[in-house]
Amino acid sequence: KYVSLGMNPNSIHVVGHSWYKSLSFNILRFDLNDILVISKCVWPIRVDSTDRRGDSSASLLYLLSIQTVLKKIGVKKVKVRFHPGEINDGYFKFLDPDFFDIDRNNLQTSLGKASLVIGPTSSVFIDAIYHGVNYLVYEPLLTLNKDLFENPIVFPFDGSDERIVVAYNEEQLLEFLKEKR
Secondary structure, rough: HHHHHHHHHHHOOOOOOHHHHHHOOOOOOOOOOOOOOOOOOOOOOOOOOOOOOOHHHHHHHHHHHHHHHHHHOOOOEEEEEEEOOOHHHHHHHOOOOEEEOOOOHHHHHHHHHOEEEOOOOOHHHHHHHHOOOEEEEEOOOOEOOOOOOOOOOOOOOOOOOOOOOEEEOOOHHOOOOOOOO
């Protein structure tokens, strides 16, 4: 899939992780008591042959959009986890500190406690499944098949795998949360 988007096949290295040897698919936790939100990182995540840095205002918009939806269903507070390369304290000039609490635990601890994870295209998806918690993918589209940073939405987060729930707008996110998809 990456090669079809223009990536040089020689720059792709598949290495795996020892955790995933014991990956099993059981019933995943899904409730609104302890939601972990994964930020949409502005630093280049290469999904095609270009090097684009995202607009930090789009990252903030992403989090505010999630807050809007969650407040509609009565959620009062969530943990937010920033990519290690992001400077997260700067976000709080613009975010509601009564709603967003920075997650400072290691990823395993956070996923072990979370009752639901909401986030963008990310390898944290696999980590969440491994830890028995549902990962609801939220990828608001800027244009057809382009995310907020104008990157293409890639497999399996492009909706081509029916087992992976992807919300492309606030209405879908709200619907999927209500239905516990």
